[in-house]
Amino acid sequence: MHINADDSSKHSKNRRQSSTLSYSIPSRVHTMHLPHKNSKKNQFDIPNGGYGWVIVLAIFLINVSTWGANSGFAIYLAFYLRTELFTDSAELYALIGGLAIGSGVTFSPVFTYLTGKIGIRPVMIIGAFLQLGSNLMASWSVHLWQIFLTQGLLAGFGMAMLAMPAMALLPQWFKKKRTLAGGLAASGSGAGGIMYNLSMSQIMQKYTYKWALRTQGIMCFSTVCVAISLIRVRSTVTGKGKFQIFDASALSCFGFWMSVLWVTFTMFGYVVIKYTLADFTHSLGFTSSQGSVVSAMTSAGGFFIRPVIGIIADKYGVVTVNIIVHILTGIFALAMWIPCRNYGTAIAFAFIEGGIMGSIYTSCATVLARISGLKIFPVFFGMVWFFLGIASIVSPVIGMSLKTDPPAGMVSDPTQYRSVSIFVGCCYFGAALSLWTLRAWLVARDELTEEGACKGHTQEKSILA
Template sequence: MSVQLSAPNENSESVQPPDPLPPPPDGGYGWVCVAACFCVNCFTWGAVSQTYGIYLAHYLSSGRFPEATPIDYALVGGLNFSTAMLVAPGVTIFARHYSVQAPMLLGTILIAIGFISASFAHRIWQLYLTQGVLIGAGVGCAYIPSTAIISQWFEKKRSLANGISSAGSGIGGIVYSFLTEAVIGRVSLAWALRITAVVSCSVLLVATLLIRTRNGDIRPSQRGFDFRLLRRRPDVWLLLAWGFLSMFGYITLLFSLPDYARSIGLSSAQAAAVSAVLNLGTAIGRPLIGLSSDHFGRIEVAGLLTCASGLACLAIWMPATSYGVLLFFAVIIGAILGVFWVVSQSSYPRTIGPICVEVAGLAELQSLLSLSWFATVLPTTFSEVIALKLRRPRSGREYLHPQIFCVVSYFAAGLCLLALWWRIRLRSRVS
């Protein structure tokens, strides 16, 4: 790490560099923070977005909101993600002025209000505001402050710790996939939303109280946006392009797979099982991605797995017409489709965190994360809208065009990250 010297003055003969940052402890209370962040992932992304495909399939088949179109339901799910990402800069500033616990407590309250309000929705605009915007804002407030915490506590085990944490979204997705489908089928959609509110917010409250930062030692900038990062070098642009493009494939897969299962003649219970198996793959795969990233390189692993996601869609999903093959695809793709979240932060398995540290440094982590989240707003909002517009019902291959869209998105994103790896490799050779 290079250290900038302060400018000399006329009264000093030598200049002393500032004290180096203390190294992360790689353990200790950091493992409590890993457990807390695991719960945050489990009861935000796992409860909200990892299982929205179950709600989407139910909305598309039930006609609960007569004035709604499939595009409306796709936008509601997209707003879960995009609103969470859109509030990231403001949440970062909020956490800087107060503490990480303040926005996380606010997020817990918003998630509770959003789910309970959605259970009483009778018009599609009410669903937009509740299950879309309100829950999305709550997820952003609860999740965003936690993204940089694990990287403050770990260095050598950073990707592994982030991988374990991000596996929480997969575990939450497994539980809520079965729970949501069972409650909808046996009780009602309204009670599925209310139960999710009570369980999720109870656990999030405990996790929020357990989280601790090392901001006093790290002295992070915690800027909502630092546009100077965009002028630093093309590496930042390649990183943002990877996140932007990969989200098109990620959201399309996450939301479309349960309804795809129904389109090939599977039952609602089988569609829920496909969603649960995808989340099982996520829970297993994300810690392994983190461990592999620590050993073989974060950018290398992320680039290869992004391309592998496109290849799996092309070779397995597109020809899949049976329950067994679809389950096989779900567990494989679940393990690798969200590599952005593992390597960045690591969650969103989180790739984006550790890679952001490599590109911008630990002190600038939160600022680059905010830019990364913002870059995903458009694709997370409109990915499923595009996918549903590309569907061709009653054609015999209803999801063929969305599948192609998914493949192209992942391959293009993978090329961006491999280009970033090549630039860093060339720079290390020169130095």
């Protein structure tokens, strides 16, 4: 509302009678702007439900066909290691998996920028076709470099162009129930991991790995097409949000660097467990089919336990709960993985560890939105996930390099993964320490400033610590 300073006393009585009355203002007179008293409230009017639950379903389906399908690489990795189909280098096979999960994520700032330019749905459609093409072309590959380009790089880009835009949607639809919604959506990766680990293993045994790749590609494409049709964006929540590749203000934010340490340590441990348990089971002397079951149990744990973690985090604080979860993940890696010698223990370990090791997918968007505020959340999210992608690429290579060879004359040895388990445990302890430091910073920041978000960007209020 514009108010003429000279006529303010003349019209004061009329203003009290009608709040909707407006006045013409000469251009020569100085004016002041009085924002609507509910403008700030309307800016952050997040529904906490409604169509948001349909968005949760859509992201669940996307996670089934991206992170869940990617979990199935454990079956292909065990197959490649056992048959030495393209090379006898375990590290090179592990690098394929690292590229599949991390190459596209590394370019997440570019995809964030692209999403702001052409929209979320076109980006995801491109990703769907890249994912389909990667699986089909990998099935016809005959050289190692072809597998690197298709099952590695192309698959990674396709998965990132589907999963990354989807992960940024939940903060627009949920506030109080955001971590619960994130847990339900993230459980899709568990459902997909169960489905693709077990089904692709059976297809691989009855037919060939080539038909497993083709079937996986067609199944993923069909599922994500349904999910893309359900996606909706609430742009009014963030206003003119920033969609750019880089924001220098993030580099001066202490919370940004703590987030980088958190995701890096977490992915160092997470990807190693995710990709190696099938081969670890084989090192105990069990069959490939039993190895696929153990690998699937990590996804089963994620499906059943992640939503529970989301509920607990909504009640006690997402950062606090994740600190405890990461400590437990590290303890189980040291206390249960190292002495594991039988099939039952391997299944139990995979289920428990699978349920708690991926809590980053439940909480990452919530924590980063808390640090940055919604206006710069897309670019902030992409910059943090650049480092997550790098960690994901090198993590399986580190894991395979730490694996020891069996004694001469033996095909397997249950101690081959001892160093690997120690590495995983230490990584999760490092992730917990990073989150603990981040929690202290969040509490101190909120006590010292009313603005709260990095570099003065508007934040939404929520109890996360």
